[in-house]
Amino acid sequence: MANGFTQINFGTSKSGSSTPKMAEVQPISLESLTAEDLKDFRFQLSSQLQTTLEVDQLINILYRHLNKIVNVSGINYRCKQPSIETAAGRSQKHRCSYQLSMSKINYGEIIFTRSRRFSEKELSTIESIMDVVIFPIKNALKYQEAMTTAMIDPLTGLSNRGAMSVALTREIERARRHSDQSMSIVVVDIDHFKAINDRYGHLVGDSVLRTVAQIIQTTIRGCDACFRWGGEEFLICLSNSTASLAQVVSERIRVAIAKTAFLPDKERRITASFGIAHYDGESDWPELVERADDAMYQAKTQGRNQTVTSLVGNVHSDLA
Structure with missing residues (x-):
């Protein structure tokens, strides 16, 4: 008793x-x-x-x-x-x-x-x-x-770059130890974001960032994580993923963003470009993120509002 x-x-x-x-x-x-x-x-x-x-x-x-x-x-x-x-x-x-x-x-x-x-x-x-x-x-x-x-970005409520470093280090170690638990990185960049800020103002721009963050959060799985990487860029870490799964998730988010009315001008739509990199034995996470970032810039080069999977050797440009 x-x-x-x-x-x-x-x-x-x-x-x-x-x-x-x-x-x-x-x-x-x-x-x-x-x-x-x-x-x-x-x-x-x-x-x-x-x-x-x-x-x-x-x-x-x-x-x-x-x-x-x-x-x-x-x-x-x-x-x-x-x-x-x-x-x-x-x-x-x-x-x-x-x-x-x-x-x-x-x-x-x-x-x-x-x-x-x-x-x-x-x-x-x-x-x-x-x-x-x-x-x-x-x-x-x-x-x-x-x-x-x-560790939290005050505007979007997402984890920030500091938290991203900790999480990606952990995920890389897990992928290295367990061959059946790989990972994918997706870099998301809102297209023409500077023009949105210039035309509609920073309050509207902030609202766009928050809404995109919400769309990503409601689309990814509970085991995944999304970070505000900086400016209009987001980074998604897909845990225990495959390259095909990363493609499916990215496309779902891309389509959801394109269908959402963000702006006072209802006829104008927001789009985003996506770059995917699947873990391929990288020694640390910056290598993997760089591959995803290069793929995102390739999506910009090819016309924006699309998803590109890791193309090694791309050169960064000033596209937005």
């Missing part, structure tokens, strides 16, 4: 769920733990928690240190905004949970579990260190929010 309900400053509840049993390391007896011992423990825990801004590492540090005085089999942490869920150890039947709140702001929920009930002394000890835990978690969440914001 799980522990009962207790309310503390951070918000506390105890509930239970069944999971397989596991062996537990016996902690130091709390009966011999003095106020000075607890003070030292809080200081050591606080010092260790200040060494990282990664939430999963914070939970692992807490798990290791708490087991010195209170035995827990597992610690789970979850937060709705930003969406984070991480754990250390293994979840068990009996649990105590704490809502981490400060100044009416919620910083998630932390859950301690084990196979036997927590005593009141153990609950009191856990509750006494929650103030040490909440500040590092708050800082880690703010850091993650800042990092996420830095």
